[in-house]
Amino acid sequence: MANTRLPVPAASESGDPLLLTPGPLTTSNTVKTAMLHDWGSRDAEFIRINKEMRERIAEAAGATGMHVTVPMQGSGTFAVEAMIGTFVPRDGKLLILINGSYGQRAKKICQYAGRAHAALETPEDTPPDIGKLDAALKADKAITHVFVVHCETTSGILNPVAEIARVVKSHGRRLLVDSMSAFGAIPIDAREVAFEALASSSNKCLEGVPGFGFIVCAKDALEKAKGNAHALSLDLHDQWQALENTGQYRFTPPIHAIVALHKAIEEFIAEGGVQGRGQRYRDNCKALVDGMRAMGFETLLPDRLQAPIIVTFHMPRDPKFHFQTFYDRLKDRGYVIYPGKLTVADSFRIGCIGRLYPEHIMGAVEAVRETIAELGVTQCGARKAA
Numbered sequence: 001m002a003n004t005r006l007p008v009p010a011a012s013e014s015g016d017p018l019l020l021t022p023g024p025l026t027t028s029n030t031v032k033t034a035m036l037h038d039w040g041s042r043d044a045e046f047i048r049i050n051k052e053m054r055e056r057i058a059e060a061a062g063a064t065g066m067h068v069t070v071p072m073q074g075s076g077t078f079a080v081e082a083m084i085g086t087f088v089p090r091d092g093k094l095l096i097l098i099n100g101s102y103g104q105r106a107k108k109i110c111q112y113a114g115r116a117h118a119a120l121e122t123p124e125d126t127p128p129d130i131g132k133l134d135a136a137l138k139a140d141k142a143i144t145h146v147f148v149v150h151c152e153t154t155s156g157i158l159n160p161v162a163e164i165a166r167v168v169k170s171h172g173r174r175l176l177v178d179s180m181s182a183f184g185a186i187p188i189d190a191r192e193v194a195f196e197a198l199a200s201s202s203n204k205c206l207e208g209v210p211g212f213g214f215i216v217c218a219k220d221a222l223e224k225a226k227g228n229a230h231a232l233s234l235d236l237h238d239q240w241q242a243l244e245n246t247g248q249y250r251f252t253p254p255i256h257a258i259v260a261l262h263k264a265i266e267e268f269i270a271e272g273g274v275q276g277r278g279q280r281y282r283d284n285c286k287a288l289v290d291g292m293r294a295m296g297f298e299t300l301l302p303d304r305l306q307a308p309i310i311v312t313f314h315m316p317r318d319p320k321f322h323f324q325t326f327y328d329r330l331k332d333r334g335y336v337i338y339p340g341k342l343t344v345a346d347s348f349r350i351g352c353i354g355r356l357y358p359e360h361i362m363g364a365v366e367a368v369r370e371t372i373a374e375l376g377v378t379q380c381g382a383r384k385a386a
């Protein structure tokens, strides 16, 4: 597969700042222009595009045959909520591995859906404890499923999904993965990593626009999931049946976002799929971390835990550093960054994903350099001891 360099959305063409965020992201002009049509939801060409999109997503997960992709209207959280509600039976129990706010959100989903749950929590800069997972599964036979976040976007940490999957499988339980911010850039292959379902969305590493999520589901589990769901609109079994039987959605599909993702996946394949996209994001991440460290900024995570998706930096200790001013001046220079949402440290985040290349990241680093000079900030090291 060729590692084609993809078209870049020149900021001058759209006039938009580049989004160094966890999504929505900067997308290519070709993805945006794919949406300049009106389709009816029964349009034969749309039905073909939707089917091909579903197949290509399953292929990217190494999941052709045993698994099937079920899209779900709404943001990524709708897909996670549909996954938990559809796969955890009403008398099942979900063990949630929490090291950030997306793990916390899964717990809230269980509370709304009325699913029994337990949590194993580690700090935001610490991966789940495999030994404790093993012990919990041994001790509590009521647990039917385990939930893990692949890349916890709260900190940017990469959780060891393959290792977790082995432990879960060895106890005969099933794994649900929130791979929202990792899928398409960090490999996960259904032939090696046993998951029952994996959720992601249109506006993260596949570089489409927001509007829907999708769940790569084990077919045997979907077949058994009839009647589990707590909400009609979030019932993946029902959604799947409609798509298989008629090729159509039960309720209005986000057609423009689907056509845009179909186009984005063509570009993803041209870039070399997960390998090519992951390499570009690793290059972006390295340019970012090297550039920021050269100015004295400190990352929350050591490099071995850092996913090449989004990087958390400690707030500088310099009293002249005011985050809102820093943020606004960077935006004026054409770069949008992201506030932190850690509980363990005062921080901000800069993303590496979307249609951006290392030269864009170096542009952002240069904008940071100019901005801190303007503010008179000289001490960029962590406010609290790192």
Ligand SMILES: *Cc1c(COP(=O)(O)O)cnc(C)c1O
Pocket (backbone or CB within 6 Å): 022, 023, 075, 076, 077, 078, 080, 102, 149, 151, 152, 153, 178, 179, 180, 181, 201
């Ligand atoms: C983005 C993201 C989600 C979904 O968030 P939405 O705002 O609902 O799209 C879920 N989990 C993770 C890890 C994410 O990064």
